[in-house]
Amino acid sequence: MLKYAYYPGCVAQGACRELYLSTAALTNALGIELIELKKAACCGSGTYKEDSQLLEDTVNARNIALAESLNLPLLTHCSTCQGVIGHVDERLKEAKIKDPEYFEQVNGFLKKEHCSPYQGTSEVKHLLWALVADYGLKNLKEKVTKKLSGLNCAAFYGCYLLRSQDHLPYDNKFAPESLENVFRTVGANPIYYQGRTQCCGWPLASYATKESFKLAGSHVLEAMEAGADCLVTPCPLCHLNLDSRQPEVAKVINHKLGLPVLHLPQLVSLALGISPDKLGLDRHVVSTRPVLEKLGF
Template sequence: MNKYLFYPGCSMESSAKAYMESMNAILEPLDLRFEEIEDWNCCGATEYLGINLIPAYSLIARNLALALDQVGKMNGTDGTHTVVAPCSACYLNLAKADHYMQERPSLGAKVNEALAAGGLSYKPGALDVRHLIDVLVYDVGLDKIRSRVVRPLHGLRVAPYMGCMLPRPDYKNRWSDHEHPTELDDLLRALGAEVIEYPLTTSCCGGHMTQIGPETAFELIRRLVADADDRGADLMATVCPMCQMNIDAYQNEMNHFFGTDYHMPILFFTQLMGLAFGKEPGEVGIGMELVNARNAMARVGVEVPLTQEPAGPRKKDEGLPMPRRWTKREVEKEAVK
């Protein structure tokens, strides 16, 4: 059984619990063991690097320093110098910190000076930071993944969505292509799914623009969903918690804004792996999504129980006032006043 250091990141324990549950469900069948980095902290997501580089890189590098300390506690099996991050933003930040600490010695020195205040240090290049799908495709291998399939996903049409943060920048030339990487496509085919041609696989989902410029985010989400729908996809599969949350949680808002009526489920690729490996929907978090995947799952003979109805809205005197939901036409009218 191959051991890897594991950096979960914040979303895996909150908004992306389905990702965590489904990942855990496929580890044993693939002879993988993940050792969580002890006392890890948030990577800072995508915002902190735009504020102050030294605190931002120090926050990220603390996780690398903790991981390096932990290597000595593990048996020297393959993978112990590898940090696996399933979140694309976390992967990018960890890889970026390691890369720039090597490329810019002065930055590395300042970061290590900050780490020293907590009794830590990190030697740039000592660890290999990799995304979960990278390890699955290139270490485990598609043949082994294919051999674990007991419920082929025949007839399920899937749009493979990698997102923008995973393939670019590619510091160590890991991916088959920077604009249209095929790793996710190949893995989904190994599960028996029908993978549609999806040119927007590395287009942005809007990220945190949902909070600061929702109209822009809605347009980006609309393009992704509309293209998948036009090409006949039953669902989208992604490798990124942010992408999954934006397309799932804001699809209803996007529909209201544009006057559309899309219903495009988006699941994590590990959820589809778990299903193909014979797991039940509840074991891999299917049913947690807001845009339900019941119709898509029915295509492969999987019945997803109806989720519990959400609690009704709070009374006006109990909840915070909500902002008005604008439509695109209303926004355009306001703009010309």
């Protein structure tokens, strides 16, 4: 049995609650045990380091140390959390050898707050990597009870999952195939388009909204023109910009859109025969009804 220290992050417990629900449904169906890190803090989504790298490292060293105290890898279902926490983990593992003074400074702050020290013994792993590398696509295929035949899925990797860490042992940073391989495993057709590995525009949204929406709109439109029935993303922040803001995006680019955007565990759960009612598919801004109707739900 696979077992992880589960770091749900903030967005999945708020604006994208359906990600939290579908992750629970998927892991339960696969027999994967999650021990939720209820005392974990927000990773900062890359903003802490704008003020202080030490702050970002200390906060996320604590998050990793919580997983280490359970002797488990830290599992996240958010690309942004994976990118931030994973990069901190890489940086501190290197600092432990090359900059022990900084390493001890971080642990000094944790000790001051009566927290377990960061040791560098756990791995930070996204749900996608857990499915591909740990559970295995062969085993996943055996669990499929409803092949998603005829469904054209366009992956949206975004940036953080692929390029925020120096080392990516599970895929190619610039020509990834992990999501597409998952699509094939559950019987869906992968759709390729240029924007699948680019930024969704979320980081720009607070200060350059129009430019952010233009970027998101270009990806949605390109995927539609390539024949996609839906986008599938491993990142809830990408989901917010591509789904929740899609009506606003459509106005900015002056083009009708309406492309459903699914979270990765929602798509896989459908192939396992899990009811859409348990996956929060009714919570999306862009209706997922066309996807469900095409699959015969």
